[in-house]
Amino acid sequence: MEVINRKTCIRCGTCCQKGGPVLHHQDKQILLEGHVGHQHLVTIRKGELAFDPVSGTLTPVAQELVKVRGKGNDWSCCFFDRENSSCTIYEHRFLECRLLKCWDPSELQSIIGKETVTRADLINPGDPVMDVIEFHERQCPYDEVEKLVAVLSAQNSQPQILARLHALIRRDLAIRAYAIAELGLKEECEPFIFGRPLFKVLRSRGIEIERRLGLL
Ligand code: SF4
Ligand code: SF4
Numbered sequence: 001m002e003v004i005n006r007k008t009c010i011r012c013g014t015c016c017q018k019g020g021p022v023l024h025h026q027d028k029q030i031l032l033e034g035h036v037g038h039q040h041l042v043t044i045r046k047g048e049l050a051f052d053p054v055s056g057t058l059t060p061v062a063q064e065l066v067k068v069r070g071k072g073n074d075w076s077c078c079f080f081d082r083e084n085s086s087c088t089i090y091e092h093r094f095l096e097c098r099l100l101k102c103w104d105p106s107e108l109q110s111i112i113g114k115e116t117v118t119r120a121d122l123i124n125p126g127d128p129v130m131d132v133i134e135f136h137e138r139q140c141p142y143d144e145v146e147k148l149v150a151v152l153s154a155q156n157s158q159p160q161i162l163a164r165l166h167a168l169i170r171r172d173l174a175i176r177a178y179a180i181a182e183l184g185l186k187e188e189c190e191p192f193i194f195g196r197p198l199f200k201v202l203r204s205r206g207i208e209i210e211r212r213l214g215l216l
Pocket of ligand 2: 015016019021078079080081087089093
């Protein structure tokens with residue numbers, strides 16, 4: 001993180017525009033009290049790239065994380081009010097937001113990667129959606145995606161790799177569609193339940209599978 005010559009927060013919103021916070025166990029009460037819902041969250045699956053506020057770079061995550069969503073294709077936290085440069089849930093903001101001081105990253109650094117929550121921590125025990133999440137993890141394992149991407153990066157023309165990635169993308173979309181149509185999952189909660197769709201994850205890495213397969 002860039003160290004700034006400042007002693008207090010001027011609420012400029014620069015940190016909020018770089019991305020929403022990762023949730024820790026200390027944040028669960030904010031959800032229980034209803035200030036924030038699953039529709040405001042996105043899951044980062046283990047191994048996916050995410051913005052690291054300490055290094056200021058995109059880094060593969062060592063464990064599943066749950067973050068506050070951005071706005072559309074923008075990384076800016078969904079609770080950031082750009083017009084007024086303010087946080088719309090300021091009184092109930094998250095642990096990382098409370099500890100983030102752009103002029104002194106030590107407090108934030110001390111909790112990065114510690115006591116972070118997973119989806120299972122934010123879903124009621126016994127909720128059948130956990131079975132669908134486990135099915136999705138088995139059918140579309142993210143570590144396989146990363147291995148395929150590594151081969152693809154080493155050698156651009158790999159029809160079998162492209163075909164496998166395409167199959168995973170289609171399966172990922174099919175499970176999401178099934179959960180929405182058959183199980184009543186709210187579309188707005190899909191990024192929390194399944195993480196970002198694989199095609200979007202790959203596109204953010206500059207990999208357009210359908211274009212490479214000549215399907216677009
Ligand atoms: S902590 Fe965030 S909002 Fe406050 S001054 Fe620093 S960048 Fe701006
Ligand atoms: S929750 Fe509020 S303080 Fe935290 S990043 Fe979002 S807008 Fe900023």
